[in-house]
Amino acid sequence: MDTERLLRESYARGFPGMMGSIDCMHWEWKNCPRAWKGMYQGRSKIATVILEVVASQDLWIWHAFFGTPGSCNDINVLQRSPVFSDICEGKAPEVTFNVNGNTYNMGYYLTDGIYPKWATFIPAIKHPQTGKHKLFTKKQESYRKDVERAFGVLQARFAIICQPSLAWSTEILWKIVMACIIMHNMIVEDERDGYLHYDATEFINDQPQNVAESSTSNNNQPFTVRSGRLDRLNLNGYMENRNNVRDRETHIALKNDLVEHIWGRFGNE
Template identity: 60%
Template sequence: MNPFNFSRSSSSSSSSSDERRSSRAIIDQEIDDFLTNIVHPLAPTLISNVTPTPRNRRAKVTDDNEAGHSRPNRGRVEGHRRLFNDYFADQPVYPARLFRRRFRMQRHVFVRIMDNVIASDEWFTQKRDATGQLGLSPLQKCTAAIRMLAYGVAADSLDEYVRISESTTRIALMKFTKGVIKKFGAEYLRRPTPDDLARLLRFGEDRGFPGMVGSIDCMHWEWKNCPTAWKEQFQGRGGVATLVLEAVADRDLWIWHSFFGIPGSCNDLNVLHRSPVFRDVLEGRAPPVQFTVNGNQYDKGYYLTDCIYPNWATFIQSVTCPHTLKDKLFAQHQEGARKDVERAFGVLQSRFAIVRKPSLAWDEEILNDIMLSCIIMHNMIVEDERDTYAHYADTTVFNTNTSNNGDEFEYYHDRIVDINQYMANRDAIEDQHVHHSLKRDLVANIWQKFGGNSN
């Protein structure tokens, strides 16, 4: 008798070992097949996907049909040739009418701006890139900047036609605006000369407002990308951050004074107290303005405003609630003439949509350059096209001398030394008695000039 049954146990253990070895062999064979058929063919692809690419590696220029993530060949030479043939050739594809509509100005005005901007900055010179290919032409860079100002489009939307990248478009815009300010700011952001002032006074007298030199008001430009820390400071009544432009415009829509950059939380009256609009008058640098209304003589010009402005001698508002026929007629003419600055704002925004749409720039200095350059080009367009306005008068009849000997008044920039004269000029500007007296005389003058007209 074998109570432990050793022989049967040994037989069972041997059978189990054989089964384990057989299973292990099958598993090993499956692993070998997996490595041979799947892992080895896919190993190069897996390794290339997980290997980091150096940031400073220069991308190769490839053809448009070549696959990959490399920088495309934009065909800049062909783009320049097509742009030139479309608008700037002797016989362009598109006539002058379409050029005026798409570039917001006549071709000779654009060429004048482009030539001066190119001469002011070497960046606009056409060069070759690192691969030896010819880069963007000055025409393409200036066209991209004008298109952004005129249409307010995104920077990458100009690539298909102008063949310019998004980053280069932004650089072109900033350098173009600075070049316009540098070359044309002194001429088209100037103070009125004696001849300009004589013409403005003549226009005002024809409209029943002797001594009027323009109308003044403010416009807000939304700043979409205003820094969060500044948003409450720049937030106005609309609940969005804005920047304020104060301007003075005449009947021809020429903008004679511009003051930009005040936060939108300020109203027109707050902007006025920070504005340099009366700096020349206060410091004795402004040319004298003398006129007679209803038999009374005055020695300071004035602006037409809305009712938020104070009752100063240099501001004339409308009559809020006119009751008499004289007041109603005066309010009608005052509000009609005051719309000059409103029309100037509307034309400025329609010509350059970038100042109508919310601004996407982060830097306040960039916004200032954009606004000033748009005003300069707006004045250049007005100068070029003002003779086409209806009922436009010949400016040669306004050429007058400011003194008997023919010497013209000259501005000077010396620091004021007589503080007593400065305070006297300030009191004269803010004199409310002169304001009410002038307003009564203007009401009488309007009634005398236009009261007999049934229309």
Template identity: 55%
Template structure:
């Protein structure tokens, strides 16, 4: 498992008047969306920021570069075994709105058996890792806890990415990671992705 994927809205108090309709979310507030993939220790593996608040998680996924490396044939090398069957595909825990792709593991909507109830309970529990990460980010950085007061979207993007990078530095300092980590910030400065060690 790579981690849990979900989106968070950051309210934009000083959204320009011309963009009010595009950035208005379902609560009537103006916001910008952060898509993130976080692991159990709240490490942010992927962050994509800047989608208008009127979009839903599927629209954000369609614009996100989270699967760009997979489409280029460079997927993370993950091997695990379930019921004596070895699997090599990485997967993400997601909620019900995400599509039925093999890379997303979603909960069982109406679990009937004890086995299904147990799976649904564990999946829903571990899927909250990304929600916990959002809560830690907002608790740690007061600037993203409240409504954004900047006028330019590029400034907000820089603030969000800086907070996420600092958060990862704190998490890395708290845990003992042995593997060297390499990060990539895309040219548009919209997404931060951890680059996996690839065998030569």
């Protein structure tokens, strides 16, 4: 994943530090063995297998976790997912960005309301009342559709995952899904320059002075990215990173800063 490019696109859209949108999709498993059906079927009484995906604006899928029984919800999938493994183990690239005059050092994902209030998740406001909250919710919900579009394009391109699966094992299902995602990303990479209609660097340079100053205090750049940290894994460091990912106070502060940032940037439209 090109972290710098991803963050540049996120800044151009008004969400500094956004790493993409995360969500889950159910794939019906028609030939699920009878002995496993109770484990793989939920309220719909249909056996399904869940695919968790993180997608960026250009529909590039850079995280995919597949194989969780369909009876689980998004939260159960999240507890098993390796999406934050690199962060907890100290191997993820260091990301620093500034929002509303405050500095943060961890990217975040746009989610729906079911995800927990962690520092790495930013959902919409459930019942927006003020103009600021309504504008933030409108922007968040429109940009979070990236992952839904990615699911739709993936199924439109590969009919095999649009129809109920006829395979007999989860290993075969996993191979099918991963092959489709790899080919999907190859198509996106080949066509990316054709449907990105803006240059984020030009957009940043054209920003008003107050926006540029509020975005950072380091050479008028909206963010900085350092190479991945390869420190030896230790329990104390792992638990500290894990707690930072799940920090509720950081979630609230970042969300409030994003509300102000979105209002200051798009409030006059």
